[in-house]
Amino acid sequence: MSEAQNLNRARFDVPETSxxxxxxxxxxxxxxxxxxxVDVDVAEGSVTCIIGPSGSGKSTFLxxxxxxxxxxxxxxxxxxxxxxxxxxxDRLIELKDKLVCQRRAEIGMLFQSFNLFSHMTVMENxxxxxxxxxxxxxxxAEADALTLLARVGLSDKAASYPRELSGGxxxxxxxxxxxAMKPKALLFDEPTSALDPELVxxxxxxxxxxxxxxxxxxxxxxxxxxxxxxxxxxxFMDDGVVVEKGDPKEMIENPQSPRTREFLSRVL
Amino acid sequence: xxxxxxxxxxxVQSASETVASLKVVPQKQYGLWIGTALxxxxxxxxxxxxxxxxxxEWDVARSYMFHPSIMRGLYNTLLLTVIIMxxxxxxxxxxxxxxxxxxxxxxxxxxxxxxFFRGVPALIQLIFWFNLSLLVSNxxxxxxxxxxxxxxxxxxxxxxFFSAVVALxxxxxxxxxxxxxxxxxxxxxxxxxxxTALGMPYRMILKRVTxxxxxRFVVPPTGNEAINLLKxxxxxTFIAVDDLFYSAQSIYxxxxxxxxxxxxxxTWYLAVVSIMSVGQYFLERHFGRSDKRNETLFDTWLRxxxxxxxxxxxxx
Numbered sequence: 239m240s241e242a243q244n245l246n247r248a249r250f251d252v253p254e255t256s257x258x259x260x261x262x263x264x265x266x267x268x269x270x271x272x273x274x275x276v277d278v279d280v281a282e283g284s285v286t287c288i289i290g291p292s293g294s295g296k297s298t299f300l301x302x303x304x305x306x307x308x309x310x311x312x313x314x315x316x317x318x319x320x321x322x323x324x325x326x327x328d329r330l331i332e333l334k335d336k337l338v339c340q341r342r343a344e345i346g347m348l349f350q351s352f353n354l355f356s357h358m359t360v361m362e363n364x365x366x367x368x369x370x371x372x373x374x375x376x377x378x379a380e381a382d383a384l385t386l387l388a389r390v391g392l393s394d395k396a397a398s399y400p401r402e403l404s405g406g407x408x409x410x411x412x413x414x415x416x417x418a419m420k421p422k423a424l425l426f427d428e429p430t431s432a433l434d435p436e437l438v439x440x441x442x443x444x445x446x447x448x449x450x451x452x453x454x455x456x457x458x459x460x461x462x463x464x465x466x467x468x469x470x471x472x473x474f475m476d477d478g479v480v481v482e483k484g485d486p487k488e489m490i491e492n493p494q495s496p497r498t499r500e501f502l503s504r505v506l
Numbered sequence: 507x508x509x510x511x512x513x514x515x516x517x518v519q520s521a522s523e524t525v526a527s528l529k530v531v532p533q534k535q536y537g538l539w540i541g542t543a544l545x546x547x548x549x550x551x552x553x554x555x556x557x558x559x560x561x562x563e564w565d566v567a568r569s570y571m572f573h574p575s576i577m578r579g580l581y582n583t584l585l586l587t588v589i590i591m592x593x594x595x596x597x598x599x600x601x602x603x604x605x606x607x608x609x610x611x612x613x614x615x616x617x618x619x620x621x622f623f624r625g626v627p628a629l630i631q632l633i634f635w636f637n638l639s640l641l642v643s644n645x646x647x648x649x650x651x652x653x654x655x656x657x658x659x660x661x662x663x664x665x666x667f668f669s670a671v672v673a674l675x676x677x678x679x680x681x682x683x684x685x686x687x688x689x690x691x692x693x694x695x696x697x698x699x700x701x702t703a704l705g706m707p708y709r710m711i712l713k714r715v716t717x718x719x720x721x722r723f724v725v726p727p728t729g730n731e732a733i734n735l736l737k738x739x740x741x742x743t744f745i746a747v748d749d750l751f752y753s754a755q756s757i758y759x760x761x762x763x764x765x766x767x768x769x770x771x772x773t774w775y776l777a778v779v780s781i782m783s784v785g786q787y788f789l790e791r792h793f794g795r796s797d798k799r800n801e802t803l804f805d806t807w808l809r810x811x812x813x814x815x816x817x818x819x820x821x822x
Contacts, residue, residue, distance in 0.1 A: 304703055335707050343705025353700035357719050357793075367704035370714065412700075419704060 243318030246325060252315060257282040257423055257454045258303060262312035265298055272298045274478035275312065280423070280471070282317075283452040287465035287486065290475035291501060296458045299475070300425050303456070304345040305338060316345060317422050343371055346416030350428040352408040354400040360387070360411050361396040364418050372419070379418070386414040390444050406437030410444050423454040430461060462505055466490050474498045567766035570757065571773070579753030580774055586670060586739045586749060591732055593675040598682025603712065605687045616683065623680035628673070629741050635673040636745040638664050670742040678735055685727045689720030721793040729786035733779050750774055 246252070252259045258280035265273040272295045280286045288296045301307045303314055305322040314321065321341045323330040333341075355363050364383035368374040374382075387393050390410040400408055409429055416424055429445070430438045442464050449455060449468045459465055465472055465486055472486035474495070482489060482498045490506075493499040556562060570576060604616035623631070639660040646657035693716050701711040740751040748756070754767040 306699065306702060339705040339707050342703065345703075347700075347703035349696060349700060351694075351696050353694075353696040355697060355700070355715055355719075357722075366714065367701075367706060370710060371705045415704070 242324065246315055246320070247318045249325070250313065250315065252318060253279065253281070255281045256315075257284075257317055258286075258456065259315040260299075260303075260312065263299065263302060263309060263314060264311035265295075265302055265307060266310045271310075272478055273302070273310075276475070276478075276480055278473065278480065278483075280454060280456055282454055284470040285449045285455045285457065285468050286471040286473060287469040288456065288458045288473045288475060289460070289462065289465060289501070289505075290481075294475045295478040296475045297427050300347075300427050300456065300458050303425055304342050304347055306347075316341070321345070339371065343367065343419050344422050346419060346421035346424040348409070348412055348416060348424065348426045348429045350431045352400070352405070352412045352432070354408055354412055354415070356400050358399075359396065360392070360398050360400070360403075363400070363411060364415050367415070368418050382418060383414070386417050387411075389417075389447075390414045391440075404437055405433045406440045409433065409441045413441075413444055413448070417448075423456065424448070426455065426457040426459070428458055428460065430459070460505065462490065462502070474501065476501070561765060562769065563763065563766040564769075566763050567769040567773075570754075570763075570767060570770045573757070573770075575748075575753045575757065576750070576770060576774070579748055579750040580778075582667075582748055583736070583739050583750040584778070586667075586674070586742065586747070587732070587736045589671055590675045590678055590739070591735055593671065594678035594682045594735075595728070597675065597679035599686050599717075601679060601683035602686035602690060605683065606690055620680045620683050623677050624684070626677075628677045628738055629744060631677050632670065632673040632741055632745060636664065636666065636669040638669070666742070666745045666747045669745060670739070670747050674735070674738065674742075678731065678738075681731055682728070685731065686720065686724055689722075689724035690716055692723045693719045718793075722790075725786070725789050725793050729782065729789070732786075733782055736778060736782070737775060 247256075250259065250261065256279055258278065260276055260278040263273050263276040263278075264271065274295075276295070276299055278286070278299075288299070290296050298307060302309055303316065303321070308322060319341055320330065320333075322338050323332055325331075354360075355366065358366065361380065361383055364386065365374075365376065365379035368379040368382065369376055384393065384396065387396060390413055392407060392410055392414070395403060395407065395411070400411070403411065413424075426445070430441050433441065438461070442461065445455070445457070445464075446468055457465070457469075469486040471483060472489045473483040474481045474489070474493075474497075476497050482493065482495045489498070490502060493502055601616045601619055604612040605620075607613055607616075642660055644657055645660055645663075646654050648654045697715050697719060698711050701715045706714070739749055742749050743752040743755060746752065750771055754771045758764045758767045
């Protein structure tokens with residue numbers, strides 16, 4: 239761990255085990271404030287699920303974590319690092335694109351619409367970033383890719399184009415593509431919302447295996463049962479703030495806030 | 507078995523027999539028949555006009571088909587088209603990227619460029635560049651403290667050919683920029699987003715993710731542009747570049763065999779356009795390959811032939 243990371247950790251009182259540390263995160267789009275001060279802690283190797291009505295800011299918060307959206311205020315530290323900035327004295331100096339890219343590459347992200355590169359085969363999708371961004375030798379990247387494809391159960395699809403795969407298969411390839419960068423954490427933005435009901439299970443199975451393997455995961459989801467089963471922490475967001483967070487089982491069985499109770503009664 | 511049941515069985519039997527023996531009487535398409543008859547009659551008159559009218563002088567046209575100055579003209583036309591298309595595509599790509607940039611200045615500059623070069627007729631731009639020396643007599647590069655390092659009289663390098671390349675490339679770039687911009691816009695934003703999340707920098711995303719996918723949308727209209735450009739180069743006749751049309755003109759100005767030479771020129775333009783269309787087909791297939799499922803070259807040919815047959819069957 240670098241000196242800067244240790245200094246950041248000391249300065250912001252970041253717990254030893256923290257992978258993702260967010261304090262007072264605010265984000266506005268023009269005059270609309272989408273995030274109004276969000277505090278979240280995600281321990282290394284844990285699974286955090288974020289639920290909440292649409293428009294509650296959960297996706298925006300996720301996108302702030304890997305700097306797809308710039309913060310309007312507050313801090314997010316990933317493994318002790320700011321993603322888009324360096325702290326010098328009291329000022330956050332925006333990093334050069336190259337460094338932002340390097341740090342962003344350490345956090346994998348999965349999208350509702352998979353977003354596989356449609357002009358590339360599955361294999362090309364998997365080795366693109368390792369070869370181009372990490373400058374890994376192609377043969378090595380391909381060997382890695384085959385291992386990852388086996389892990390998501392798609393060894394026979396290396397030569398296929400995304401269009402030839404079902405939604406569930408595409409999302410599994412997308413997970414393999416994110417894993418190919420050996421990320422410290424994975425962010426899932428409603429990974430099963432665009433899937434036909436019978437395809438949801440295969441993606442959740444892969445995610446379940448990932449959770450067991452000790453991957454740090456943050457999952458924005460509508461799958462309450464899944465959140466309850468594999469989540470170490472459940473966060474309920476509404477109107478740009480964290481309304482309630484805690485152990486998934488306790489929270490689902492006995493929600494403290496009336497807003498949480500109302501939301502859960504609608505989705506369960 | 508009661509009599510009632512037997513009766514029912516007989517009925518079922520005859521119903522299924524009826525189903526098996528049903529005949530389909532195709533719809534009578536009188537409009538289609540009348541249209542076909544009209545076109546056939548029209549074709550007869552057109553072909554007869556071409557064949558019978560001696561003023562076409564087909565043998566004269568044939569004798570000029572491979573005439574050396576026609577060949578040189580054809581070479582220049584092709585050369586112009588290729589150079590202008592290459593320059594216009596590169597320039598157009600740069601302008602299209604500026605057009606989608608976050609910077610208002612770059613965006614605005616590109617917008618004005620497209621507005622101007624698409625708006626002013628190509629012929630006027632062409633004559634303007636040819637007469638650049640009226641505006642600037644010398645073009646020179648001076649460095650501070652060093653003085654003039656390079657100077658040239660405008661008339662010495664603004665040759666007709668070079669003027670033609672500059673004028674038509676700048677003009678064509680305006681069209682290409684719009685085509686490429688539309689192509690870039692057609693790529694779903696999630697693609698660039700996913701690439702960003704993988705740590706790819708902006709320029710790498712453009713080169714590896716956005717532009718290759720834009721190509722699928724860009725190739726068909728670009729083929730049309732190239733065909734347009736091929737024909738547009740005939741404008742250079744006005745500034746005395748000896749392209750295909752100019753060569754023909756200089757022959758018929760002497761011999762007054764106007765119609766046969768126009769036939770020669772048209773034949774060559776048609777021939778080149780036909781070859782370009784074939785090239786376009788292969789380019790489109792190349793960039794659309796992620797759409798097809800494990801298709802070999804043979805499959806494609808087969809599908810093209812069978813597909814056409816099926817379509818014409820369905821039409822009749």
